[in-house]
Amino acid sequence: MKDTDDHTSPPDLEQIIVCPQCDAVYQLKIPSIGEKAVCERCHTVLIEPRKQAGLKIIAIAFATFVLILGATFFPFLNIDAAGNKNSVSVMDAALAFSTGPLLLLSLATAALIMLVPLARVMLTLYVLVPVVLDLPPARHAMQAFRLSQALQPWSMAEIFALGCAVALVKVADLATVGFGPAFWMFCGLVVLIVAQDKFMCKWSVWNSLENPKKS
Amino acid sequence: MEFAGKSQKILSAREMGLVACTRCTRAWPIGTPVCQRCGHKMLSRDFGSMQRVWAFWVMGLLCYIPANAYPMLKTRTLFQVDESTIVGGAVELAHHGAYGIAFIILLASVAIPLAKFWAIAFLAVSVKRPNAEAQRSRHVMYEIVEYIGRWSMIDIFVVAILSSLVQLKTLATINPGPASMFFALSVIFTMLSAQAFDSRLIWDTNASDGDPDQHV
Numbered sequence: 126m127k128d129t130d131d132h133t134s135p136p137d138l139e140q141i142i143v144c145p146q147c148d149a150v151y152q153l154k155i156p157s158i159g160e161k162a163v164c165e166r167c168h169t170v171l172i173e174p175r176k177q178a179g180l181k182i183i184a185i186a187f188a189t190f191v192l193i194l195g196a197t198f199f200p201f202l203n204i205d206a207a208g209n210k211n212s213v214s215v216m217d218a219a220l221a222f223s224t225g226p227l228l229l230l231s232l233a234t235a236a237l238i239m240l241v242p243l244a245r246v247m248l249t250l251y252v253l254v255p256v257v258l259d260l261p262p263a264r265h266a267m268q269a270f271r272l273s274q275a276l277q278p279w280s281m282a283e284i285f286a287l288g289c290a291v292a293l294v295k296v297a298d299l300a301t302v303g304f305g306p307a308f309w310m311f312c313g314l315v316v317l318i319v320a321q322d323k324f325m326c327k328w329s330v331w332n333s334l335e336n337p338k339k340s
Numbered sequence: 341m342e343f344a345g346k347s348q349k350i351l352s353a354r355e356m357g358l359v360a361c362t363r364c365t366r367a368w369p370i371g372t373p374v375c376q377r378c379g380h381k382m383l384s385r386d387f388g389s390m391q392r393v394w395a396f397w398v399m400g401l402l403c404y405i406p407a408n409a410y411p412m413l414k415t416r417t418l419f420q421v422d423e424s425t426i427v428g429g430a431v432e433l434a435h436h437g438a439y440g441i442a443f444i445i446l447l448a449s450v451a452i453p454l455a456k457f458w459a460i461a462f463l464a465v466s467v468k469r470p471n472a473e474a475q476r477s478r479h480v481m482y483e484i485v486e487y488i489g490r491w492s493m494i495d496i497f498v499v500a501i502l503s504s505l506v507q508l509k510t511l512a513t514i515n516p517g518p519a520s521m522f523f524a525l526s527v528i529f530t531m532l533s534a535q536a537f538d539s540r541l542i543w544d545t546n547a548s549d550g551d552p553d554q555h556v
Contacts, residue, residue, distance in 0.1 A: 138367050138369075142367075143358070143360030143365050144360075145363070145365055146479070146539050146540070147352075147539065147542070148354060148540040148543060149350045149353075149543070150350075150351050150353050165350060166543065167476075171365065202501065204508070206508055207511060209508035211505060211506075213501070217504040218504045221499075221503040221504040221516060222500065222521075226521065230496070230520060233528075234497070238497070267364075267379060271363050271379065271380055274363060275363075284497060287494055288494045288501055289501060292498045292501040295498070295502065299512065300512075327364070328364075331364040331366070331378065335377055
């Protein structure tokens with residue numbers, strides 16, 4: 126980042142970036158691809174541009190969309206104990222608490238493992254497709270992107286995938302448990318969600334929404 | 341990246357008379373209520389956030405008590421019905437010799453939630469006593485709490501998976517107990533409590549008594 130000595134003159138607000146975690150102010154300098162700008166005192170990553178990130182994120186988002194739908198309705202675990210068979214999909218698992226007051230928990234589970242990830246994918250596509258195609262930003266794109274960022278901690282598909290593994294260990298001695306197709310979809314989903322967060326440089330998205338390319 | 345060379349002190353937006361959007365990192369003159377770029381509400385320091393932190397914290401702790409007192413799972417096998425609480429289940433596993441799994445359950449469902457309550461309370465109290473030496477470690481603690489919070493939901497998902505999977509008519513069934521609801525609420529409230537915490541307050545060493553290097 127460039128050194129600047131004239132603190133006294135009013136700073137050009139467009140040329141400033143402020144760490145959202147610790148409020149440290151930095152002169153904006155966009156790092157080149159592969160580098161990243163990190164806050165010096167709290168080590169939060171501020172900018173991390175990637176090559177063709179937009180296209181990659183869109184591709185990942187489409188794949189995630191298909192996998193979430195598939196993983197929801199196909200069985201992900203099946204159990205076989207002395208001829209008694211049962212197989213469950215994510216839908217069944219989410220609706221496991223469907224009696225009495227536990228119904229609320231059912232709805233929350235369904236939201237956390239399916240609806241929130243799905244909503245984030247759709248918001249991401251809505252925001253990024255126009256940006257990548259060099260079109261003017263979609264209506265309310267900023268609000269949509271802000272919402273998708275706010276939803277991030279509540280998207281728990283990857284936690285559910287690990288939960289499958291734990292549940293498997295717990296019932297392994299009670300019965301024969303096998304993986305259904307949705308289990309492998311969930312494994313793929315975990316990789317995609319991690320990759321998407323890795324490619325997504327939030328600052329670059331905000332910047333391109335604010336200053337759309339004039340072509 | 342740095343603003344003014346290593347030797348000089350890093351300035352906060354508040355010290356420069358600016359307010360920053362915590363969503364999109366854009367800076368505006370102090371007092372701007374809403375980010376003109378992304379529409380997020382802005383406050384230079386969210387002093388009211390401590391009330392929300394403590395409110396959610398207390399709710400989380402209150403829900404954590406029934407989460408341990410009531411049974412988490414109701415297991416019905418051919419000859420017996422078994423309702424075990426979180427700790428009870430772990431103790432039973434230890435009796436059967438599965439010390440490893442018992443340890444993991446105690447760690448994930450008891451030690452980590454309690455550590456989270458302690459950490460949030462510590463951060464909320466320590467904001468009142470700024471300490472330039474401890475800023476970095478406090479921030480790391482805040483990041484760990486934020487990161488780990490959502491992973492506690494794994495208990496709930498395991499209960500959901502088990503109770504939908506193990507429905508083998510007469511042979512064995514597993515159903516969720518009332519504790520699952522309270523445990524989920526406790527996790528959600530602690531997540532909200534951690535999210536309400538304004539981490540920028542950690543870095544204000546002498547915001548109250550006026551900084552000599554202050555630029556406005």
